Amino acid sequence: MLDMEQKLKIFKALSNETRFLIFKNVFTGGYACSLDKKQPGVEVNPIATCVSTIAEHFNFSLPTISAHIKELKEAKIITVEKKGNKIYIEPNIETIREMAGCFQTLVSNFDNNRELFFGDNLAVK
């Protein structure tokens, strides 16, 4: 279960456009190709990418992108693993799964309470 502090970190991490785009592309494979070009045959998840590959997609400096990645890592939205002198970045789907669950529970409880109290349900109205 994600506690409030962790949720705040996740919301903050995703509230910045650059971090949101990194998140989007890490989760949907938007950066995956560049990796193979750089080091064919390396044994990593084909969805994995690295800091400089991500940075290629932005007009920001490498340290800036590195700092954004650190924030996504601390929010547990991505995982990072050092192999050689590269950092391999992968999506952390379990955190997103938990977020989906939290929002869904809130909606379900809300709809259920509304039905209990008012006998209606705007969700199907």
Add this chain to the structure above:
Amino acid sequence: MLDMEQKLKIFKALSNETRFLIFKNVFTGGYACSLDKKQPGVEVNPIATCVSTIAEHFNFSLPTISAHIKELKEAKIITVEKKGNKIYIEPNIETIREMAGCFQTLVSNFDNNRELFFGDNLAVK
């Protein structure tokens, strides 16, 4: 459908602890009682509350709470309606329903791709 700009506003709105707590209590009825005490018989959703009622729960000034509420309103997380000289605040469940859907779609697509590519599914492993 929520566009990226709207999602960024929602994440930003929920990244601050005070706003997160307001959100939590507006959605779960944490502030509802004070309203009746103030104006019995007024014709509003019993879950509705107002700015000063919310402010009672924090050690922050009324203008500070007012500004937080404005940000939640602009993120479409809550709705506000002026009745007389009060602002009645209600949860906007449709926005949260959309967020739940976005996260769930991301998770479902991710799991589906993983199964397609690797024949496994960490969700049930």
Add this chain to the structure above:
DNA sequence: TATGTTATTAGCTAAATAGCTAAATAGCTA
């Protein structure tokens, strides 16, 4: 060992954020 590659740290600046108090606005009520 020297050089190149990848990423982080340090130190800086400009802009945004979150808080405050005082004043203004809007509407109700005596």
Add this chain to the structure above:
DNA sequence: TAGCTATTTAGCTATTTAGCTAATAACATA
């Protein structure tokens, strides 16, 4: 109309954020 209640606006300050360059660290390889 005068005064009361509810809320917002204006103007201020301290802190945080997001960007930069330069320097450093860690590792690979010629």
